[in-house]
Each structure stands twice: as structure tokens, then as C-alpha cells.
Amino acid sequence: MTSLTKKDKDAVRAFWSKVAGKSEDIGADAVCRMLTVYPQTKTYFDHWKDKSPNSASAKKHGVTVMSGVAEAVVQIEDMKAGLQSLSELHAFTLRVDPANFKILSHCILVVMAIMFPNDFTPQVHVAMDKFLASLALCLSEKYR
Numbered sequence: 057m058t059s060l061t062k063k064d065k066d067a068v069r070a071f072w073s074k075v076a077g078k079s080e081d082i083g084a085d086a087v088c089r090m091l092t093v094y095p096q097t098k099t100y101f102d103h104w105k106d107k108s109p110n111s112a113s114a115k116k117h118g119v120t121v122m123s124g125v126a127e128a129v130v131q132i133e134d135m136k137a138g139l140q141s142l143s144e145l146h147a148f149t150l151r152v153d154p155a156n157f158k159i160l161s162h163c164i165l166v167v168m169a170i171m172f173p174n175d176f177t178p179q180v181h182v183a184m185d186k187f188l189a190s191l192a193l194c195l196s197e198k199y200r
């Protein structure tokens with residue numbers, strides 16, 4: 057995978073600073089879409105009382121996930137080190153199949169494009185796609 061260039065990182069930081077205030081809405085919609093479009097992802101949330109895509113649990117999980125994305129932006133220069141404990145949690149405790157990181161990343165990208173059509177230029181698109189792909193890779197870091 058191509059690593060993030062300085063230009064990509066600058067684009068990610070600039071876009072994130074515009075959208076961060078809406079990150080809870082982005083997360084809620086992204087998790088809602090993940091559960092709707094890829095219902096196999098529901099297997100990880102058996103402990104929720106209500107597993108429907110619009111449930112309070114799904115919304116809350118969207119907020120949680122986006123706090124991880126925000127942290128990844130902060131740690132963008134060394135995401136692998138910065139996200140180590142989050143990777144360990146997903147690998148050893150939660151045992152989330154890494155294929156699902158790509159699925160959720162895709163949903164986050166779709167929601168950002170819908171919510172910020174003017175800011176989501178092709179340059180921002182490629183930078184955010186690379187950023188989310190790196191994030192998914194870092195979360196998979198501890199699996200083997």
C-alpha cells in the first residue's frame with residue numbers, strides 16, 4: 057500500500073478540521089450503513105439489546121469509532137505506534153476480522169462524501185481513502 061505523502065497528510069488534517077465538529081453524526085451514519093449494507097458485521101454486537109442500524113447502541117458505537125479516527129489523525133505521523141493498544145484490543149480481545157475494517161472505512165468515506173460534497177474534492181477523496189486504508193492496516197497490525 058502506498059504510504060501517505062506530506063500532501064496527503066496536510067489534506068487529511070485540513071479536511072478533518074472542517075468535519076470534526078460533525079464526527080458524531082458521521083460515525084452514527086457510517087455504523088448504521090455498515091450494519092445495513094453488510095449485515096454480517098452484526099455478529100460482533102450480540103451484546104447490544106437492539107442491533108438495528110438506527111439503535112441508540114449503534115449511534116453510540118459510531119461516536120466511539122470516530123474517537124479512534126480522531127486519534128489516528130493526531131497520530132498520523134506514526135499511526136502504527138499510536139494505535140497499538142487499539143489494534144491489540146481488536147485483535148486479541150474483540151477478535152474482529154480485519155476485512156471489517158475496510159468495510160467500515162468505506163462507509164465512513166461514503167458518509168463524508170455525502171455530508172461534505174463541496175469539500176470532498178478528488179484530492180481530498182484520495183487522501184482520505186489512503187488515510188482510512190492506513191488506519192485499517194494499523195488496526196490489523198497485531199493479528200499475526
Ligand code: HNI
Nearest residue numbers: 097100101120121123124125145150152156157160161191
Ligand atoms: Ni472498533 C471498540 C475504534 C472498527 C467492533 N473500536 C472500539 C473502541 C474504539 C474503536 C476507539 C473503544 C475502545 C475502548 O473501549 O478502549 N473500531 C475503531 C476504529 C475502527 C473500528 C477506529 C475502524 C475505522 N470495530 C471496528 C469494526 C468492528 C468493530 C469494523 C466490527 C465490525 N469495536 C468493535 C467492538 C468494540 C469496539 C465490538 C467494543 C465495543 C462494544 O460495544 O463492546
